[in-house]
Amino acid sequence: MASRRLFLKHTGGVVALSSLAPVTAAIGTPETRKAAGEDLFKLGMAGFTFVHFKLDQALEMMRKVDVHYLCIKDFHLPLDSTPDQIAAFHEKLKQSNVTGYAVGPIYMKTEAEVDRAFAYAKRVGVNLIIGVPNVPLLPYVDKKVKEYDMRFAIHNHGPDIELYPNAVSIHQAIKDLDPRIGFCFDMGHDRRNGDDPVKDLQTYAKRIFDIHLKNVTAASKEGKTCELGRGVIDVPAFVQMLRKVGYSGSCSLEYEKDMKDPMAGIAESVGYFRGVCDATRSDRRRS
Numbered sequence: 001m002a003s004r005r006l007f008l009k010h011t012g013g014v015v016a017l018s019s020l021a022p023v024t025a026a027i028g029t030p031e032t033r034k035a036a037g038e039d040l041f042k043l044g045m046a047g048f049t050f051v052h053f054k055l056d057q058a059l060e061m062m063r064k065v066d067v068h069y070l071c072i073k074d075f076h077l078p079l080d081s082t083p084d085q086i087a088a089f090h091e092k093l094k095q096s097n098v099t100g101y102a103v104g105p106i107y108m109k110t111e112a113e114v115d116r117a118f119a120y121a122k123r124v125g126v127n128l129i130i131g132v133p134n135v136p137l138l139p140y141v142d143k144k145v146k147e148y149d150m151r152f153a154i155h156n157h158g159p160d161i162e163l164y165p166n167a168v169s170i171h172q173a174i175k176d177l178d179p180r181i182g183f184c185f186d187m188g189h190d191r192r193n194g195d196d197p198v199k200d201l202q203t204y205a206k207r208i209f210d211i212h213l214k215n216v217t218a219a220s221k222e223g224k225t226c227e228l229g230r231g232v233i234d235v236p237a238f239v240q241m242l243r244k245v246g247y248s249g250s251c252s253l254e255y256e257k258d259m260k261d262p263m264a265g266i267a268e269s270v271g272y273f274r275g276v277c278d279a280t281r282s283d284r285r286r287s
Helices: 001-010 032-033 055-065 083-095 111-124 135-148 167-174 187-192 196-205 236-246 263-286
Strands: 043-046 069-072 099-108 128-133 152-156 180-185 208-213 250-253
Touching: 001 032, 043 180, 043 208, 043 263, 055 263, 069 135, 069 250, 083 099, 099 111, 099 152, 111 128, 111 135, 128 135, 128 208, 135 152, 135 167, 135 180, 152 167, 152 208, 167 180, 167 196, 180 187, 180 196, 187 196, 187 208, 196 208, 236 250, 236 263
Parallel strands: 043 069, 043 250, 069 099, 099 128, 128 152, 152 180, 180 208, 208 250
Antiparallel strands: none
């Protein structure tokens, strides 16, 4: 109920899809945002949210909620895209004032698939891959990270699959590898695995390069994605921890409810997150 009251307080009880206030941390480098007294982290969208939509439709939804960062999925920009296709893709994003900041998640079961992912990211022009490589491939990923000077973030998937169920499993696998190999921390799957996303954010902050922002209905395998303010994760505490650890990457909403008609839930979640950021920022200034 506290989460609901906080959402209503900062949205006036109504989410207007075309007029949500812009997030203060949406534009600029961490340095410029810090100098302006803004949050270091920025709000983005995880591409999987739009799995049932063409790129133009996805960008229109992002425009309505005034979000400007997108993690690129290969159903919008295929892994075998040509330079011309990539240029056209970026031009379309530019026209919508959206930046593609990373690619993935990309699953990798062979060295050839690792090679393809790194070559793809380089052609696309990003320096962050969200990846899910089989564990025996990690030494090869380590080699490619050094070769490309690129960051690689492993996505946790909770209790659904045995590969990287939580933050601990990722840390155990990468702790002795290049520090450019880290986490895409899915806070919802972490909670569904019975873990505490706030504590795990604090523990592994130095290796968390990307965050999938979501809430879930239960701290178990049965938990489902829900609107950000309605689940079991303490989102205000998570935001406060983002600030405490100095996280400067993207918090990308991955909305996996009503995926063929997600606009209302996306808008509510974005509005709630901005309300939480504003409220906790104000509380910090008063204290």
